[in-house]
Amino acid sequence: MCLGIPGEIVEVVDADEHLASVEVSGVRRVISTRLLADEHVGVGDWVLVHVGFAMSKIDEHEADVTLDQIRKLGRTYDEELEAFMETEIV
Amino acid sequence: MRFVDEFRDPAAARSLLGVIEAQTQRLGRTLSFMEVCGGHTHTIYRHGLEHLLPEAVQLVHGPGCPVCVIPMGRVDDAVWLAHRPGVIFTTFGDMMRVPGTEGSLLQAQAAGADVRFVYSPLDALKIAIDNPDKEVVFFAVGFETTAPSTAVTIARAAALNVTNFSIFCNHVLIEPPLRAILDADDLDLDGFIGPGHVSTVVGTTVFDFIPAEYGLPIVVTGFEPLDILQSVEMLLAQFEDGRCEVENQYARVVRREGNPAALALMQQVFAVRDTFEWRGLGYIPRSGYGIHPDYERFDAEKKFALPGVRVEDPPACECGSVLRGVIKPWECKVFGTACTPETPIGTCMVSPEGACAAYYNFGRLHREAAQAVARV
Ligand code: SF4
Numbered sequence: 001m002c003l004g005i006p007g008e009i010v011e012v013v014d015a016d017e018h019l020a021s022v023e024v025s026g027v028r029r030v031i032s033t034r035l036l037a038d039e040h041v042g043v044g045d046w047v048l049v050h051v052g053f054a055m056s057k058i059d060e061h062e063a064d065v066t067l068d069q070i071r072k073l074g075r076t077y078d079e080e081l082e083a084f085m086e087t088e089i090v
Numbered sequence: 091m092r093f094v095d096e097f098r099d100p101a102a103a104r105s106l107l108g109v110i111e112a113q114t115q116r117l118g119r120t121l122s123f124m125e126v127c128g129g130h131t132h133t134i135y136r137h138g139l140e141h142l143l144p145e146a147v148q149l150v151h152g153p154g155c156p157v158c159v160i161p162m163g164r165v166d167d168a169v170w171l172a173h174r175p176g177v178i179f180t181t182f183g184d185m186m187r188v189p190g191t192e193g194s195l196l197q198a199q200a201a202g203a204d205v206r207f208v209y210s211p212l213d214a215l216k217i218a219i220d221n222p223d224k225e226v227v228f229f230a231v232g233f234e235t236t237a238p239s240t241a242v243t244i245a246r247a248a249a250l251n252v253t254n255f256s257i258f259c260n261h262v263l264i265e266p267p268l269r270a271i272l273d274a275d276d277l278d279l280d281g282f283i284g285p286g287h288v289s290t291v292v293g294t295t296v297f298d299f300i301p302a303e304y305g306l307p308i309v310v311t312g313f314e315p316l317d318i319l320q321s322v323e324m325l326l327a328q329f330e331d332g333r334c335e336v337e338n339q340y341a342r343v344v345r346r347e348g349n350p351a352a353l354a355l356m357q358q359v360f361a362v363r364d365t366f367e368w369r370g371l372g373y374i375p376r377s378g379y380g381i382h383p384d385y386e387r388f389d390a391e392k393k394f395a396l397p398g399v400r401v402e403d404p405p406a407c408e409c410g411s412v413l414r415g416v417i418k419p420w421e422c423k424v425f426g427t428a429c430t431p432e433t434p435i436g437t438c439m440v441s442p443e444g445a446c447a448a449y450y451n452f453g454r455l456h457r458e459a460a461q462a463v464a465r466v
Pocket residue numbers: 406407408409410412419422423424425426429430434435436437438439440446
């Protein structure tokens with residue numbers, strides 16, 4: 001559960017509430033960017049997402065490397081990716 | 091080097107392994123490095139790094155798997171909460187199968203308790219808002235990687251004035267167990283492969299005490315197999331140069347000061363407990379977060395007058411020794427026989443980041459392969 005999943009911010013859903021939509025492997029979900037409030041993340045930025053929160057800003061290359069590594073970790077992380085896709089937040 | 095071919099950059103891996111081999115030959119002794127983080131343990135077994143590294147580099151698994159360190163009594167408390175009438179009990183999937191004295195949360199669910207797994211604490215808050223006639227409890231576990239997310243969720247619940255939502259808080263701090271391990275005398279360590287993602291929050295300064303007070307080096311490290319090889323190389327270089335410091339191999343993600351906004355939020359919403367129980371490590375002073383008095387109304391321990399179950403871990407369970415790096419998973423008597431990922435006895439077999447599960451899933455194969463090669 002401690003790995004971050006890399007996602008690209010594709011839409012700022014609610015700037016006041018720090019909600020943004022990220023895309024991972026073509027699937028979108030809403031996450032909180034509250035923990036990066038000081039960094040003013042916006043559309044086109046890549047972030048590491050952990051339990052529904054953007055944890056840190058990364059570059060696209062780092063995103064590729066990380067996603068590749070998560071895929072290699074196999075089934076256990078498939079479950080994490082599935083959970084990432086399926087649940088929804090306020 | 092069959093496993094190297096799976097690496098993103100096999101040539102870089104081979105060349106790093108060559109450098110490490112030369113370093114260990116020059117140093118002429120065996121060095122043991124503890125990888126603190128369960129994610130690293132997983133990567134090490136998944137890619138067979140133990141067998142690629144020279145024997146003079148020993149990797150020791152550490153306490154950084156958040157599911158693994160939860161003692162059985164806290165699981166019993168969780169099961170008790172899940173059985174309260176009108177409660178929807180929410181948890182990360184990893185915690186569902188951890189056995190308590192009278193079964194796991196999964197078994198509680200089968201027995202009729204409303205237990206739901208969520209990906210995010212914010213999902214749990216949404217369930218509370220959607221079910222105003224129920225009490226929703228979230229089973230919060232994790233180091234400072236995860237704690238800020240719970241903190242934001244509590245702050246949001248307060249802002250939205252949600253009254254039917256509370257947190258069963260089991261967040262823990264990364265520094266105290268490392269001190270506990272360093273203070274114990276049953277382990278000879280030469281350095282640490284430092285955890286990557288928790289450092290995005292706490293920064294690298296929390297580890298300054300390791301060189302300063304214990305004279306050991308630490309390199310904060312990313313999750314790729316190449317990251318781990320590189321940090322082994324960096325640790326060995328410190329020995330060769332006679333240096334001893336905190337280095338950051340994962341600077342592309344981790345900053346020295348961490349994430350000040352997250353740290354500030356945690357300070358607002360949590361209060362460090364006087365003491366907290368860890369599986370296998372016992373009670374460690376000031377090692378866990380409870381809910382700050384200002385946010386007491388979101389504290390499940392207060393809301394439900396929790397019994398606070400304290401039980402011994404099962405006698406067959408040697409998770410404590412695994413978590414402290416004192417034994418390897420396969421040295422536990424029940425490993426792979428009574429204790430498997432399907433029927434876990436201890437926590438280290440449940441979470442994919444647990445050393446026993448990682449070794450059960452990947453390590454055995456590599457070990458057999460390595461032994462087969464050694465026999466030829
Ligand atoms: S094999 Fe099972 S009981 Fe033994 S240390 Fe591992 S998880 Fe714990």
